[in-house]
Amino acid sequence: MVNGAELLEAISLIAEEKGIDKNTIFEGIVEGFQKAFERFFDTDAIIQVEIEESTGAIKMFQELEVLNTVEDDWLEITPADAKKEFGQEFSEHDLIRRPIEFNEDFSRLAVFQVRQIVQQKIKGAERAKVYAKFIDKQGEIIKGKITGMNEQGTSYLVDIDGTVASLWNQKTINGEKFEVNEYVTLYIDEVAKDNKFSQVMVSRTAPNFLAKLLEQEVPEISEGIVEIKAVSREAGKRAKVAVYSHDEFVDPIGAVVGSHGARINNVSSELRGEKIDVVKWDSLVENFIMNAMAPVRVISVSVDEENGECDVIVPNEQLSLAIGKSGIAARLVANLLKIRVNIYSYANALEDKVEILWNGNISEAELSNPEFLANINKRREKTAGNPRVSKPRASQKPVFDVDALAALQDEIKLENEIEELEFATIPEPIKVQNEAVDEELAEDHNLDEIAAKLKEFENVIEETEETDFDEEEIADYDKYYD
Template sequence: MNAEFIEALGQLEKEKGISKDILIEAIEAALISGYKRNFHSAQNVRVDIDRMSGRVRVFARKNVVEDVLDPRLEISLDASKEINSSFELDDIVEIEVTPADFGRIAAQTAKQVVTQRIREAERSIIYQNFIEREDDIVTGIVQRTDNRYYYIDLGRVEAILPHNETMPGERFKHGDRVKTYVTKVEKSTKGPQIFVSRTHPGLLKRLFELEVPEIFEGIVEIRSVAREAGLRSKIAVYSRDTNVDPVGACVGHKGVRVQTVVNELRGEKIDIVRWSEEMDEWIANALSPSKVTSVTIYEEEKMARVIVPDHQLSLAIGKEGQNARLAAKLTNWKIDIKSESEAVDSISKTDSNSEVDFDSDLSTEES
């Protein structure tokens, strides 16, 4: 190694942000192993690289002892005095043992260490960049697929999209451009692993943040999201400005904003409902598009009993219970839905049972 190599390390420090001193220390540590391996030495050695010239030297480190048992690790007091009269017992004496052709080994080792450290530094930078993008949207190109995953090229790294994190019927081919939601970033021996999803409720939330300026600016807030990916979703929105309609802001002029999100999610139906501090109103809104007659709140059970017009019952419940299920997820409350007729019948039966019990009590008293 020479001065040009040291200058190159300085340039790497500027370009890659890898400390020159840390690199040199790593090369020195690697050269110790290289020396012992190539020259079959069991000596305790130290490698020194001159920070200016790049000159590499190897020093054997020996303890000063009274009686030498292992000459590879020890030196007598008399022998140490010949080197320097100031040495005493238990001091460490360093004797240069640099092999004649050690420069070649040093150059090869330095190249390997620098290459490895550059790779590690780049992986660390990528990891730091993407750990900050957890719970965010990334856009990439589908590179390849296997039985379990799609591999999405994000530029400097590949993201992993599991097949079970894609929407029903969704298939991608090489070269497709796709938006995904970063669910997890992990370190591995091969570099950072980035897991993404197309089914996560967070994807819906981030898409609306991209399309609706009022959300990005903090005027409109998404309070809750419930999603059955590829089929139907509900989002609850709230406006901090009484002059801004949160639902209208998300729908956009002629529905253009919500339609952009729907198109990205391959036609997934989206209900946008208004969040309310009043729980009865909030639950009624969550069951949109059905109309609600009344809502009775049971705080302790965290349950609501909802009455809807007879002709609205199927709409309130939804196909295979989907609307009611999503409303329950959105509000995090149990919701019991009955039609007006069912509610009346239930009251009538309750009254009838009460009358029977009353008559029975009278009969008992008379007898």
């Protein structure tokens, strides 16, 4: 067996290195010897292990109950056998301890079992230490140093005050890249008592990360004057923050945005240019929805609290703006309100017979006002007068050839002239007699090929118009945020 002095020295070194209590290691040694005896001899045996902390000596005992009739000799012993073995009288139901001698085979098994149990105890103690250290920091922002990546390349390893945390790739903003030894601002999303990979889960995409950054940047929030009621994010792209002021003399939106946008711009820079829309929270859901959907005007809001959804009707000209590119605007509003939002254009609402309450921030008279329509279409008129030229992507092949298109148009024009001439000057019987000439003409101009090219050209025009429209809507949002 291990020398007692060496054992005590090893226990002290482990406890100091791991920063855990020595009693944890002692408990592991005791449990290891008990498990080893159960595996080597009998699983029902009752084993007691004692370690003298002054010398490191280990003693083991098997507990036996004195009974007149013995059914299990690993647990029981007769009074006569007890007297013979221990040299004294025992009464029924007395408990005696039989010393266990260490033989070579058992000692080898015991060492293996003790090592496993002690390792488990050490890991458990370390996890408990990490949990106690970080549980109060859950939901807070902290700085961490990048030390590398895991073997699979799916997460960054971050050193946070001596503890290794994992920043998973999906928790970074738009797949941002970090260098080793770079310090990163992180949000502690969750602290677990036990986790296979990391007890401390950190994130840069969590909605509350934005809320905490604003709290650091805006004194009115940290002092409790302005409260963040809700946050909705699509990390690295856009976000909406609902704020409320507990002081009637403090404008919550102005406080968050700051002078010339200084405060909100600092937060946006930390979030890789994420556009942040600050809206005023309202206890009345209808008003909150209208605030959240700005700059889109709202015709009607109908809230179904029982089913957790609402119908919102907007002007026809602002439907695309209300939905946003790939639906981002609608998702942000829905996540901000934590309800399902069904957005209809005015025309669609009439067609689908959706009830129009006219309780929004635009009246029926305003909706048909030429001045309102002119303001809505101002951007499109400006775009029509100054068309943008988009640079083709390097990997994008030309969709059609301009010269070929011009030649195609000439062919169509020529074909039309020939057809008009035929029907105007050639009598019907002669036309029938010259069917071979018509077939030859159709073969020369390949009318099927011309029709296919025209169809392809129409598809290109439709796709181009749709893409430009989406980009214009996003440009309109950028202008609004600025």
